[in-house]
Amino acid sequence: MTIDSTTLATLEKQAIELPSWAFGNSGTRFKVFGTPGTPRTIQEKLSDAAKVNELTGLAPKVALHIPWDKVDDYAALRDYAANLNVTLGTVNSNTFQDDAYKYGSLTHTDAAVRQKAIDHHFECIDIMGSTGSQDLKIWLADGTNYPGQGDIRGRQDRLAESLQKIYDRLGDDQRLVLEYKFFEPAFYHTDVPDWGTSYAQVSALGDKALVCLDTGHHAPGTNIEFIVAQLLRLGKLGSFDFNSRFYADDDLIVGAADPFQLFRILYEVVRGGGLDDDSPVAFMLDQCHNVEDKIPGQIRSVLNVQEMTARALLVDREALLAAQNAGDVLGANAILMDAFYTDVRGDLAAWRESRGLPADPMAAYAASGYQEQIAAERVGGQQAGWGA
Ligand code: LRH
Numbered sequence: 509m510t511i512d513s514t515t516l517a518t519l520e521k522q523a524i525e526l527p528s529w530a531f532g533n534s535g536t537r538f539k540v541f542g543t544p545g546t547p548r549t550i551q552e553k554l555s556d557a558a559k560v561n562e563l564t565g566l567a568p569k570v571a572l573h574i575p576w577d578k579v580d581d582y583a584a585l586r587d588y589a590a591n592l593n594v595t596l597g598t599v600n601s602n603t604f605q606d607d608a609y610k611y612g613s614l615t616h617t618d619a620a621v622r623q624k625a626i627d628h629h630f631e632c633i634d635i636m637g638s639t640g641s642q643d644l645k646i647w648l649a650d651g652t653n654y655p656g657q658g659d660i661r662g663r664q665d666r667l668a669e670s671l672q673k674i675y676d677r678l679g680d681d682q683r684l685v686l687e688y689k690f691f692e693p694a695f696y697h698t699d700v701p702d703w704g705t706s707y708a709q710v711s712a713l714g715d716k717a718l719v720c721l722d723t724g725h726h727a728p729g730t731n732i733e734f735i736v737a738q739l740l741r742l743g744k745l746g747s748f749d750f751n752s753r754f755y756a757d758d759d760l761i762v763g764a765a766d767p768f769q770l771f772r773i774l775y776e777v778v779r780g781g782g783l784d785d786d787s788p789v790a791f792m793l794d795q796c797h798n799v800e801d802k803i804p805g806q807i808r809s810v811l812n813v814q815e816m817t818a819r820a821l822l823v824d825r826e827a828l829l830a831a832q833n834a835g836d837v838l839g840a841n842a843i844l845m846d847a848f849y850t851d852v853r854g855d856l857a858a859w860r861e862s863r864g865l866p867a868d869p870m871a872a873y874a875a876s877g878y879q880e881q882i883a884a885e886r887v888g889g890q891q892a893g894w895g896a
């Protein structure tokens with residue numbers, strides 16, 4: 509199987525947003541290892557993200573996390589990014605690091621704490637106005653550790669009320685995406701544990717509210733591509749946080765732990781129109797590079813998404829439908845697997861070169877001298893955010 513020009517035209521439009529925090533030092537609760545050259549400022553993170561985009565042509569946007577990426581002048585940051593040929597993307601709120609949020613943020617029983625969390629989101633929306641960002645991404649650490657600790661139902665009602673206030677602040681071109689996660693840091697229940705809860709909450713808000721699907725936020729064995737298909741069908745899949753995991757919310761390089769799962773997800777994206785020009789789906793990475801170098805980690809990630817998208821586009825959908833309708837179980841499965849097993853790396857390398865990009869972005873980065881330069885220039889790099 510080879511990649512045809514229609515597939516290449518689709519791939520050419522692919523844009524994957526990079527998380528600013530992927531460039532900072534991160535780790536586990538046991539240890540955060542430093543990496544030479546780690547950015548000290550958001551400007552340096554943008555410069556690293558721009559390098560990924562320069563070598564791959566795949567990553568023109570950078571997502572911010574507030575307050576981790578707080579600056580005095582967001583319009584100036586927008587210009588700074590533009591000079592590097594990238595734009596500022598999703599603004600991620602953060603209500604998981606203040607003492608006030610120990611028992612919840614948007615769901616808290618105390619109206620003053622809820623208002624503090626709502627005000628933080630208002631600030632994020634103001635920032636979006638200056639940065640030109642489309643999406644406000646909300647992930648909440650809210651939840652409880654023990655049965656009986658909180659009134660699950662009451663928390664859901666307060667969440668709906670708080671989200672409505674945030675939603676009402678959005679501009680016409682702005683959206684709210686609500687990310688779900690079934691555990692951590694709360695271990696008994698979380699207030700937005702699954703796509704159904706996120707869907708119920710955003711549906712009550714209106715058209716500008718959609719679901720964010722982080723691929724690392726499901727119980728092991730969950731059929732994530734089914735959720736993708738369902739949300740696309742309902743018109744409520746707003747964005748992805750891509751990463752991969754072996755056990756929990758590992759935030760490993762996308763496509764590293766289970767390439768076949770990434771293929772199945774991207775096939776449902778293709779099938780559901782998620783790559784169409786009018787698609788509402790934003791593609792973002794949410795990863796941490798604890799032991800590997802961060803810039804090549806991000807390059808590897810966007811290439812993995814591109815390769816798996818190419819393979820998903822290779823599925824002969826007409827033949828697949830015919831086999832499905834004929835009850836040809838093994839034939840249908842073989843059609844899907846043929847595409848999955850196709851090695852597209854050579855074709856993509858040649859195509860990259862034809863567009864003035866390096867055939868091998870990983871090798872080009874290693875040869876560029878950028879890593880040595882930042883390692884020499886930057887002393888005292890920042891943590892990604894947690895514990896900073
Ligand atoms: C929560 C999460 C969410 C946060 C990010 C740092 O686990 O996936 O997207 O904003 O990690």
Ligand code: MN
Binds near residue numbers: 749
């Ligand atoms: Mn996430």
Ligand code: MN
Binds near residue numbers: 757
């Ligand atoms: Mn996560």
